[in-house]
Amino acid sequence: MSPDGISYCDPDDAPEDDEASVMTEMLRRSQGLSDEALPGLPSAAEARTPRRVLSLAECVVRPDAAYVVKGIIRPRNVILLVGEPGAGKSLLAPLLGHRIGAGRTILGRRTRLTRVLYVACEAGDDMQERFAALREREGDSDLHLWPHPVNLTEPASGDAEELREVMLQLGAGVLILDTLPSAFPALRENDPDAMGAAVRVLRDLSHATGCAVVAVHHPAKGGETGRGHGLLTGDADALILVRGERHEDRTIIMKKNRNGTCAGTEGFSIETVDLGVDDDGDRILRPVASEAHREEQVREPKGKRLTDAQAGWLRELADLFATSAAVVVRPPKSGMDPVRCLSRGSLRSGLRGSGRFDLDSHGNLTAKDRDRLREALNQLKDKQKVGLSDDWVWLI
Template sequence: MIIISPMNISSMWELQYILRLVVAREVWCFLNDGHPHGSLGNITQTKPNVSGKLWRFLMSENKALVKKLLTGASLIMYAQDDWHLQTEAPPTKGKLSLLTPSQCAAAPMPEYVVKGLLSKGNIGCIIGAPGVGKSLFAPYLAYRVARGERVCGMRTKQGTVFYVAAEDEAGMRGRVRVLRSEYEDTDSFFLVGGLADLLQKNSPDLKALRSEVKTHEPCLIIIDTLSLAFPGLEENSADGMGRVVAVARLLASRGAAVLIVHHDTKDGSSGLPRGHSLLNGALDMSLYLKISSNRNQCKIIRGTLTKNRNGSCDQDITFKICVHNFGNDDDGDPITIPYAVEVHGDEANREVKLPKSEKALLAILTEVLDQQDGLDVGISADILKKVAMAGDKVSSSDIVDNRRRTYGNAIKGLIEKKCISEIDGKYHLYSESDEAISEFDTIMKA
């Protein structure tokens, strides 16, 4: 609800302009008879197509509410979908605040959610290519906040967390299962499922989500992912991305930090979120995830802060992907679920030098995994060999046998250096838990 006093309306033209915006947005409007530019009757005579709406509403059973609202105000606008009012308020004179240096010094600091990274009311984004681990690190961060435990060395303020699983809800339930197993249970983490569309006007999902936010008052809300939570969004449109920002601000208005999981641009070189620049401009924090070129190149994922209004962009945010084994399914196959584990010190910084052929093959494997979003399930040996042999990056020899030999040596070298692993005929980016899985398979086959 927005209340506009007589001092903010300098002419009848402004008032009529406001009413035209109001009608376009199907917003109810009331005018106090005490307005210096005329009464309700004057306005209805000037704008007949408005009068019907105004008169019917004023004469409805809401007369008592109208009287109460009109007390001390000249113009009151009410919308069922009030996000429009937050982003498209009528033109009025701004309300400036003038603060002296001493008043600035005395103003309270924003309450942090993750110290030096996220504060209450912030809007942030986790960005990266498909398969890099965005939807592994995001629930890990959320779970640590829900338990009030440090994440990547940063303090967290314990509080309720909403994780909106708009993409792969079933898979996210499994990942939460792993987090509960690895880091104990918590009643402050809520996986929000069933959400299909925050984009449409008067979205029932947004209404339901806002109701739950009001009830539980979370300190952190994560939306995973932007593209699935806002289906049909024109990402390159200012209006479309403006809707995303408006929804995020609306959810953050009750004090929560809102974190959106999103893809990076096509070339991935700038670490910016995909789509219109309006989103990046509205962010308080932007974390870009990329497979590191350090030790076990594809094992280590490093986060680079491209924007941080709460602290330094030099925070060390590094993790690896491990796999938790939950036994076997009905077919006897192992049930494995990936999860993020922080990496510190030497493990994050130590490098292994790879020959040209091994480096090229590792890059090919990583690229194929990214394209197929298959970081968790691996790539079959036949597919990897076919892709690698089709080009000249692994071997430039014209002799087929030499190319095969170079490919075989590169595979062997990457496995020995623990850059990749082979499980059930598929190649994966190496994880320490791969050894446990291989040992388990060996025992079962014995």
């Protein structure tokens, strides 16, 4: 026992096989850190637990793996949503939260219905009006707004602890911080120590609550990664880049993705919602991000007119392309540009539960079912709604 009342460990007195755990414990005590406050370092008990090497044959895919947005966001992830000022990142982020809170598809991916807390670190009053516009445009959702500034740079502010408690009490599974610089005021973004501390705060919030953290941020010069030290982008589980300006449609590009591929691009438009009139009689107009074009393409198909039966087939195909994990981006024919495709086998598997088919005793399509599907696809091809090759199907 030292004069200051703290017990110190001496590595020279420790058995050789326990030296690593003693050094870890010394590091924790010297910095006054708990097990949770020092990510990446095991506790003394964990350091003594043997960890097994997996053979190649033991490495398996988990079909039941948890997700928030399939192939992009998982629980306890840290995600960067990056875009230049005016690109629409702070319009896409509320739509992302709304779709997750409603269990609806976003960016062509399935979502798991999850409660979302959106922290508007700046312009909270304006974000309330944008949320009202989003509700008017998209309907209800389990999306909640924290319209107050926070200071996650200074531990003494207590804001990180307050956010953690709010998340736990609310039972939220997703935390959206808009924006990262506002959540971490006066952060020395290019300093590795300062950025490392910010990354630890984000990771601590995700691990303490089990939530996914989505941080809205500005891009670095050149626009391909998050601004500041590379520790931020390097630690992130995914980086979603938003491009576009003024009245043009926006493009969404996956620049990094530990949960899936970065192939292909998505997009959204910006629409204005009329919320009535103010006290002066002027219209109250607020912008929202919209993916409505996905549904409109099915409701009002362009080109040759479809019969009701053909429109029904097209709706089911569009839903399958929006939700299936089997969709790949590739050239379906030699010389074609890459497009989002489904193999014919994946298409048949995805349509088994549609109620259109009389399945055989093994749950597979009968010969009659296959003929009906083939006829429907050929009719949609003739109407220029789908493309077909020997192996692949894609929407036009």
